[in-house]
Structures are given as C-alpha cells and as structure tokens.
Amino acid sequence: xAGWNRDDDAFADTEDQETNAGNPLFPYVAHVLKLTDGAYxxxxxxxxxxxDEAWSVDTWLKIAGEDYANRVNGTTRVVxxxxxxxDLDGVFELVNYELGIEAKPNGWYPYVLFTNSAKSVVxxxxxxxxxxxxxxxxGASFSxxxxxxxxxxxxGQQNPKSTATALPAAKIAGVSRVRIGSEEAGKxxxxxxxxxxxWNIAKTDFSDYMQADMLTMSATPLLSMGLVAYYVFxxxxxxxxxxxxxxxxxxx
Numbered sequence: 477x478a479g480w481n482r483d484d485d486a487f488a489d490t491e492d493q494e495t496n497a498g499n500p501l502f503p504y505v506a507h508v509l510k511l512t513d514g515a516y517x518x519x520x521x522x523x524x525x526x527x528d529e530a531w532s533v534d535t536w537l538k539i540a541g542e543d544y545a546n547r548v549n550g551t552t553r554v555v556x557x558x559x560x561x562x563d564l565d566g567v568f569e570l571v572n573y574e575l576g577i578e579a580k581p582n583g584w585y586p587y588v589l590f591t592n593s594a595k596s597v598v599x600x601x602x603x604x605x606x607x608x609x610x611x612x613x614x615g616a617s618f619s620x621x622x623x624x625x626x627x628x629x630x631x632g633q634q635n636p637k638s639t640a641t642a643l644p645a646a647k648i649a650g651v652s653r654v655r656i657g658s659e660e661a662g663k664x665x666x667x668x669x670x671x672x673x674x675w676n677i678a679k680t681d682f683s684d685y686m687q688a689d690m691l692t693m694s695a696t697p698l699l700s701m702g703l704v705a706y707y708v709f710x711x712x713x714x715x716x717x718x719x720x721x722x723x724x725x726x727x728x
C-alpha cells in the first residue's frame with residue numbers, strides 16, 4: 477500500500493492513515509486554483525450542471541496584478557461557463573451561464589450572462605470594479621420565476637436585470653461542456669480562485685460563504701440545499717473533487 481493515494485490528495489495513504497486515508501481534506505493543507513492565460517479545468521459533463529429555470533454560481537477570486545495592469549478596454553475573461561455546440565460544428569454558440577470579468581478604463585468589472593436558444597445574449601455587468609491581488613467574493617443568479625438576472629460583489633446586489641420571458645439555453649441537444657477558465661488565449665481568467673460553487677436554485681444571498689476564515693477552513697464543507705457542485709481545491713490532488721457529494725466519492 478506504500479504507493480497508494482486512494483483519496484487523490486497531496487499525501488500517500490501511509491502519510492495520512494493516522495487520520496483518515498479516505499478523506500482528502502485530512503491532513504488539511506489550504507490550496508487555491510491558480511490559472512494562467514489559456515489554462516482551464518474541465519468539469520464533468522453531467523445533467524446536474526444543466527439548469528434553466530433557476531441557477532447560481534459563485535466564487536472567491538483574486539485577479540493577477542499583471543493582468544489587471546495590462547487589461548484592454550472591452551475585453552472579457554471567463555471565470556466559469558457552461559456552453560453548448562448545438563450545430564455540432566465545433567463552435568459553442570449557446571451559453572447556459574457564464575461568470576466573468578470585463579475590462580474598462582478604470583478596472584475589471586464582474587459580469588454574468590446567458591444566451592437563449594436563439595443566441596440572444598442577456599447580460600448584467602457589475603457597477604463595482606474589482607481590486608488587483610485581493611480576494612473578492614463574486615456571485616450571480618438567475619430566476620425564471622422572478623424574471624431576474626443579477627450579480628453580487630461581496631454579497632451586494634448589482635444592477636439586477638429583468639429578463640422578461642428569456643430562458644437560458646440549458647437542455648438543448650448538442651455537445652456541451654462546463655469549464656473553469658478558458659483555453660482561448662486572452663479569454664480565460666488569470667489569477668487565483670477558491671470555493672467555486674454551482675447551484676440549481678436562484679440565490680439572492682451569499683452570506684453563507686462570506687466569512688473571511690472560510691478560505692482556510694480545516695473541516696469538511698457544509699452541504700447546502702440546491703448545491704450542485706462545490707470545489708474547494710484543498711484536496712491537493714491531480715483531479716478536482718466536488719464536495720457537494722459524499723466525502724468519500726472522490727471520483728467526481
């Protein structure tokens with residue numbers, strides 16, 4: 477068993493067997509996801525990520541200082557996105573949800589968007605610029621019942637937008653994928669991410685994850701209603717574990 481690492485964390489079973497060899501958070505070491513331009517994490521292409529009537533996404537992020545200084549006005553960088561190639565031509569023209577940052581003369585501003593089945597874009601941009609090299613919480617949600625798309629910076633609602641009858645393209649036939657970051661040069665987020673979460677409910681309050689000490693928590697994350705996937709990156713393995721499922725299910 478000397479070479480085994482059954483929980484795919486940063487320790488061999490022989491190193492962490494004094495605590496729990498099947499628990500990827502013990503012994504605990506804090507990690508974050510660091511992305512460079514063109515780097516991304518491919519998440520499981522599973523139905524749980526396809527949400528149309530209600531969804532939310534949120535994360536803690538830190539924009540790299542060099543990317544902040546070298547921003548080009550009008551460009552965008554993707555933090556996370558679920559997209560669909562309905563025409564099977566290799567172009568992912570439909571977006572279920574996308575959280576990202578947009579460059580303006582005085583800084584990077586978070587945004588959220590989706591497209592409907594006709595490729596029309598519905599987008600909300602925050603009125604709050606994000607700092608460089610500092611952790612900021614960004615969340616976004618959509619509710620078909622409330623007909624509202626909104627974005628939050630440090631749990632403050634920003635520019636909620638009426639979406640009328642528009643619905644995200646979520647369950648359209650085609651090839652879909654879910655990614656954190658982007659492989660396209662100049663399109664993906666550059667910096668650090670922590671606690672990336674996907675929900676199948678429309679959250680209007682992200683205060684459940686606004687405590688500063690949650691970034692370095694040493695215990696198993698608390699599961700919440702509507703939580704589809706939860707990536708804390710503290711497992712330190714070659715793959716990223718979702719903690720919205722059973723603790724010992726590290727294959728997802």
